Amino acid sequence: MSDSQSSSHVDSAAHAANPNLQHHFDSMEQQYESGKLGMWLFLVTEILLFGGLFCAYAVYRHNHPEIFTYAHQFLDKSLGGFNTIVLIVSSLTMAMAVRAAQLGQRRLLTTCLALTLACAFLFLGVKFVEYEHKWKHGLLWGKNYEVQGEMAGATEALMIPAAPSQSGSAADVDPNATILPRAARAPEGLAAEVGDHGDGVADAADDHATHGLEPKNVHLFFGIYFVMTGLHGIHVLAGIGVITWLLIRSLRGDFGPDYFAPVDFTGLYWHVVDLIWIFLFPLLYLID
Amino acid sequence: MSTHENERHPDFGHVAPLKALFGTFGALLVLTVATYGATYIDLGPLNIWIALGIAVIKGSLVAMFFMHLWWDGKFNAFILICGLLFVMIFIGIAMLDSAQYQAELIPGYAPAIHP
Amino acid sequence: MSTNDTPMTPAVVPENYLNCSSGFRSWFFTLDHKRIGVMYLASILAMFLIGGIMALMIRTELLTQGQTIMSSDDYNKVFTLHGAVMIFLFIIPGIPAALGNFVLPLMLGAKDVALPRLNLASYHLYVVGALVCVLSIVLGGVDTGWTFYAPYSTTTNTHVSILTLGAFILGFSSVFTGLNFIVTIHRMRPAGMGWFDMPLMLWALYATAIIQVLATPVLGITLLLLIVERVMGIGIFDPALGGDPVLYQHFFWFYSHPAVYIMILPAMGIISEIISVFSRKHIFGYRAIAYSSIAIAAFSFLVWGHHMFTSGQSELMNMIFSALTFSVSIPSAVKMFNWITTMYKGSIRLDTPMIYALCFMFLFGIGGLTGLFLGSLATDVHLHDTYFVVAHFHYVMFGGTVIAFLAGLHYWWPKMFGRMYDEKLGRISAIIITVGFNITFIAQFIMGSRGMPRRYYDYVDEFSLLHFISSMGSYVMAIGFFMVAGYLVKSLVSGPRAHANPWGSAALEWQTQSPPVHFNFDDDPEVCNPYDYSRVQYDAASGGYVRVPSEVKPA
Amino acid sequence: MSLSGMLGMLTSPLSAVSGIPFLGRADGGTFWLPVRAAEGAKAVDELFYFIFWICLFFFTLLMALMVIFAIRYRRREEGEEVEKTPSHNLPLEIVWTTIPILLVVAIFFFGFQAYLDMSTPPTDAYEIQVTGQKWKWSFTYPNGYMDELLHVPAGRPVTLVMTSEDVIHSMSIPAFRIKNDVVPGRYRKVWFTANRPGAYDLYCAEYCGTQHSGMISTVIVHEAEDFDVWIADHGDILGSVSPAEGGERLYNLLGCKQCHSTDGAPGVGPTFLDLYGTMRKIRDQADCECDEDYVRESVLDPTARISQGFEPVMPTFKGRLKDKEITAIIAYMKTLSVHAPDEPAADEAAGEAAETDTTETDAGDGGE
Incomplete structure (x- = not known):
């Protein structure tokens, strides 16, 4: 493997005085490389954490495309797009901050960190606007999903011919769409349905497109949406906390060419937060 | 730009050139617009793959330049790829399996929502 | 150079990591991996006691048909908590976090792990997680089974959210330990120690750490989703809300199958060390054992579906998972062969750790082989969710991991505390535990293959005798454990002083005094082949082993 | 066909010594396995014993070696000389990797084959609807009759179409060697051909709460003609009573x-x-x-x-x-x-x- 063994003690004498060197390391480089490897491993755990959510997304999207096609229209593409840009800008400023710390450009470092922080707040602000909008219109998860009249009208504008005013009433419009509860179904009926299921999903989707009916279980989309963006939002919040701490330390003048690991590692974390959003945006907002 | 910098470079770690950072930033903006634009072209099931493809490119740019993987030891990239590989195994198998058993499901079943 | 300072049972205990400072803060906020390891050890043993008492309650309840000592609801809670406590609080952190933390830097000749503060954070998270889990017990318990299957777990009105929150926190603790070990092994190996010069224990811990880092986050998100499901009714796993309960099982087992290897891999590392040292022979097939650890870690991610053969997983996936499952049996078999071959023509000393190692091979052999019945599709359908699975699982987890943990505990005990324990009692209790264990669980194999389902509060007449035998076996086991507890406590108080290297190991951790000094080594230890015993010679005067000077070493 | 055909040589000598408790009693049960009352069960039992003997052989071999080495090479005194032996041997390691691989491939193959048979119901099977709920089973026959016991005819394939009202249950009939989880929101199938009239236990094998262990019912296997009579007698549940x-x-x-x-x-x-x-x-x-x-x-x-x-x-x-x-x-x-x-x-x-x-x-x- 390619890890560098820091058996050379050449540097250790030079840096012996560095107060940031911990006792069990031979050199700042060894310490930096250890921290960096640790950070990367941590980022991998973050990716796997979100991986579970992407898995849930993929499974439901693949098996119930009609829910996603229908429900994503309630999301605001431009707000999502704007947030994407905000995060990209913050990524740039964060990368610049790392560079500034490495080169000991203290003013630039402080400025970049402050800009990053501002972007993070802006992102959360926009997110808040989106959440509030959905909250108001009952575009929520599980039993809380209940589209309010105004919003139902809005969907009409979005080329859904006859968006229902109430999720519940939709089922009554078309008896074919009514799902018999559990054991009510006769075995013969079951056999027939299971038999031609291959087309079943597509049929169901077509059905909804032609009849303009809301598909069943739309709330699942919002469940996934809120969990994914919510967990991402929590990561942004955590990032805000850490960057604030960095900002304070940078004002104190802690960082320089000899010691920039905290800025570097926070940068890595922040980029992963951006990276996850890069996937969330098209998957949630840009379905078609 | 770096010509008028007289700051000391660190002894370890890599300092990313400004060109790389701003280049990446520009590419990300362009690609974001591209994803957005792609949704207005209806290519059927291809759309999601295009969107994902662009996202992968964007992600790789962030990882390589913003996150220094391009200049780093290869091992960091290796663990990142391992992580992604395991995520894909997980998602792939779960999708494959759930698609197989969809036929057994009662369509639209959710008694607590619509009894 | 460092060979002349062998401590010779001095009258005054030299300064070491135990006595260099004192007070609660000097322990609870220490960055010293040895103290953290010892605190972990104390904590997991406390949890083992709780889990063990619950096991005895379960067996006592099943002593007779119908109600014996508790109601069915209580029984359901007790077996759930037995599983959750034993797995999340005892066995997963058991070997890596307690023993591994102590020996890993010593084996590397390092002063500490690479990220000591993270190590301490990991322990603090463990304490918080444990307290949250205990809180769920105090509030009235949880009755879902340790697997928290939806939709039962999303609808029951017991304290599932609290227990899963605890497990979630413990997951982070586990991730941090694993992460730390990977970094330490990568960055802190001394000059001259290449990957293939490491003791096999380090390979095992490395493979374990890979699994901890890659699998645990998925458990984290699973438990988080379960909490969200319960608190907010998000509906991803709950069929009443349109969710898919089988998807939950994919999520859960993607972590929890690899977790089984988090439990067993370090156990295999311990056995590799002990068999070699006590046979005084170079381990046979070093590379095969090292590679098989990594192979097990990698394969472990591809076999989770064998927990779902009857659960509603598709037939296609059942076949794929069955085939993959068998692939993971090969590396384990190879290790068995290597261990036994290592003993061939050795000079075998049957001290307590070695007795445990032999018991391990006996029990793990049964555990591993019975896995074949469960990996094979047609037989698994019959055996799934029966006592056969319970017995198989315990043969691997108890007969394997716990026995190996005890082997490791006895092996490193002199190093950790600088005291010896009563050797004779050690051997006797090892035998008692093994015999009791077999009585308990062979009966369960028979019940299981005859159709007795697991997690049953009551049973039909046919199984009365077998349940009775099984419960009796568990009491025998309990006696063995109380003996162990007794002589170990006595050893702490008044055991004879331990030699720096009482067993004759060539690995680095035995090159420092027992117990080690605060920063582990007074001088940099001499890096050498950990399985070359030619330079470790018995010194009758001090009653232990010493390294002969390097001049004697054949070039 | 599957195992019995391909391993006739192995299995037939075993059944010849069926006097010992491991192997066959008249009802198909053995020391390890319960009574056998369905056709597909034989393949499972044969596979079980195929694996069993392989395991027993290797386990005995390894443990014998371990014990012999531990005794034969026991250390007599500290510091005794140890004969130098090789620390690895590639051909040996290849051999002991290959042999288990071949064996597990065989085990996988037989398990897979028997599983295929048991997971493909014949199209003409008699269908019974099964509903699991906390904590009971109910069985609905094609004529609408509902019962808490499962009545099936001998000699005729029966498919159970199962669903759950609440949480996951599992239909387990050890005598038939079948088991399948019953999942809410989903129809699961399991099939068998019973061949030995009598009454057998039917369990819920997936933990489902307080009375999980009480979620036991009975399968009653009737002779084919008796079953026809029985089902005719149990038509409408409200027909004959107040x-x-x-x-x-x-x-x-x-x-x-x-x-x-x-x-x-x-x-x-x-x-x-x-x-x-x-x-x-x-x-x-x-x-x-x-x-x-x-x-x-x-x-x-x-x-x-x-x-x-x-x-x-x-x-x-x-x-x-x-x-x-x-x-x-x-x-x-x-x-x-x-x-x-x-x-x-x-x-x-x-x-x-x-x-x-x-x-x-x-x-x-x-x-x-």
Whole structure:
């Protein structure tokens, strides 16, 4: 493997005085490389954490495309797009901050960190606007999903011919769409349905497109949406906390060419937060 | 730009050139617009793959330049790829399996929502 | 150079990591991996006691048909908590976090792990997680089974959210330990120690750490989703809300199958060390054992579906998972062969750790082989969710991991505390535990293959005798454990002083005094082949082993 | 065919020594395995013993070596010389890797083959609907008859089409060597051909709560012609008995008794004892009388009006029960209540007009 063994003690004498060197390391480089490897491993755990959510997304999207096609229209593409840009800008400023710390450009470092922080707040602000909008219109998860009249009208504008005013009433419009509860179904009926299921999903989707009916279980989309963006939002919040701490330390003048690991590692974390959003945006907002 | 910098470079770690950072930033903006634009072209099931493809490119740019993987030891990239590989195994198998058993499901079943 | 300072049972205990400072803060906020390891050890043993008492309650309840000592609801809670406590609080952190933390830097000749503060954070998270889990017990318990299957777990009105929150926190603790070990092994190996010069224990811990880092986050998100499901009714796993309960099982087992290897891999590392040292022979097939650890870690991610053969997983996936499952049996078999071959023509000393190692091979052999019945599709359908699975699982987890943990505990005990324990009692209790264990669980194999389902509060007449035998076996086991507890406590108080290297190991951790000094080594230890015993010679005067000077070493 | 054919050489000498307890008794059971009462079970048993003997052989071999080495090479004194032996041997390691690989490939193959047979139901199988709920099984036959016991004909393939009302259960019949989880929101199938008349245990094998271990039923295998007679006798559940008696049977079959006691004992839902005809306090709504309308509404739309002190956990029976059957349950409730008016004719009236504002309690069912 390619890890560098820091058996050379050449540097250790030079840096012996560095107060940031911990006792069990031979050199700042060894310490930096250890921290960096640790950070990367941590980022991998973050990716796997979100991986579970992407898995849930993929499974439901693949098996119930009609829910996603229908429900994503309630999301605001431009707000999502704007947030994407905000995060990209913050990524740039964060990368610049790392560079500034490495080169000991203290003013630039402080400025970049402050800009990053501002972007993070802006992102959360926009997110808040989106959440509030959905909250108001009952575009929520599980039993809380209940589209309010105004919003139902809005969907009409979005080329859904006859968006229902109430999720519940939709089922009554078309008896074919009514799902018999559990054991009510006769075995013969079951056999027939299971038999031609291959087309079943597509049929169901077509059905909804032609009849303009809301598909069943739309709330699942919002469940996934809120969990994914919510967990991402929590990561942004955590990032805000850490960057604030960095900002304070940078004002104190802690960082320089000899010691920039905290800025570097926070940068890595922040980029992963951006990276996850890069996937969330098209998957949630840009379905078609 | 770096010509008028007289700051000391660190002894370890890599300092990313400004060109790389701003280049990446520009590419990300362009690609974001591209994803957005792609949704207005209806290519059927291809759309999601295009969107994902662009996202992968964007992600790789962030990882390589913003996150220094391009200049780093290869091992960091290796663990990142391992992580992604395991995520894909997980998602792939779960999708494959759930698609197989969809036929057994009662369509639209959710008694607590619509009894 | 460092060979002349062998401590010779001095009258005054030299300064070491135990006595260099004192007070609660000097322990609870220490960055010293040895103290953290010892605190972990104390904590997991406390949890083992709780889990063990619950096991005895379960067996006592099943002593007779119908109600014996508790109601069915209580029984359901007790077996759930037995599983959750034993797995999340005892066995997963058991070997890596307690023993591994102590020996890993010593084996590397390092002063500490690479990220000591993270190590301490990991322990603090463990304490918080444990307290949250205990809180769920105090509030009235949880009755879902340790697997928290939806939709039962999303609808029951017991304290599932609290227990899963605890497990979630413990997951982070586990991730941090694993992460730390990977970094330490990568960055802190001394000059001259290449990957293939490491003791096999380090390979095992490395493979374990890979699994901890890659699998645990998925458990984290699973438990988080379960909490969200319960608190907010998000509906991803709950069929009443349109969710898919089988998807939950994919999520859960993607972590929890690899977790089984988090439990067993370090156990295999311990056995590799002990068999070699006590046979005084170079381990046979070093590379095969090292590679098989990594192979097990990698394969472990591809076999989770064998927990779902009857659960509603598709037939296609059942076949794929069955085939993959068998692939993971090969590396384990190879290790068995290597261990036994290592003993061939050795000079075998049957001290307590070695007795445990032999018991391990006996029990793990049964555990591993019975896995074949469960990996094979047609037989698994019959055996799934029966006592056969319970017995198989315990043969691997108890007969394997716990026995190996005890082997490791006895092996490193002199190093950790600088005291010896009563050797004779050690051997006797090892035998008692093994015999009791077999009585308990062979009966369960028979019940299981005859159709007795697991997690049953009551049973039909046919199984009365077998349940009775099984419960009796568990009491025998309990006696063995109380003996162990007794002589170990006595050893702490008044055991004879331990030699720096009482067993004759060539690995680095035995090159420092027992117990080690605060920063582990007074001088940099001499890096050498950990399985070359030619330079470790018995010194009758001090009653232990010493390294002969390097001049004697054949070039 | 599968194992028995390809491994005839291995298995036939084994069955020749079937006097020892591991191997066969007349009922197909052995020391390790229970009675065998279905055709597919033989393949499973043969595979079980195939693996068993392989395991026993290797285990004995390894343990014998271990014990022999431990005794033969035991250290006599500290510091004794150890003979130098190689620390690895590639050919040996390749051999002992290859042999287990071949064996597990064989085990996988046989397991896979037998599994394929057991997971593909024949198209002409006799279909029985199975519903699992906390904590009972109910079996519905093609003619609509419902029973708590599973009756099947011998010699004829039977498919169970299974679903669950609440949580995951698992249909396990050890004598048939079959098991399959019963998942809510989903129809799961399992099939078998019973071949030995008699009664066998049927378990729930997936943990499902308080009475999990009580979720046991019995499979009764009839001779084929006896089964035809039996099923003909058990057509309409309400056909031959009074409404109240029929209601009582439905009460037991549908699982009402899991939550509603008939002796006044507290439960998840209100007890039926003296319930009918009383005034009920309704959560967030006006009080109402527990009359026909209210009971009917509670059965069809349990969460509409919840009695104070109870949780909205009862599942709906809409689509599962015919109106006549609900009437029978009401009749049964009347026999349990001192408040019920003595006018037998009242039965008919209630019918469809259920939405008026009478009152009700809610009933909890399994939801716990």
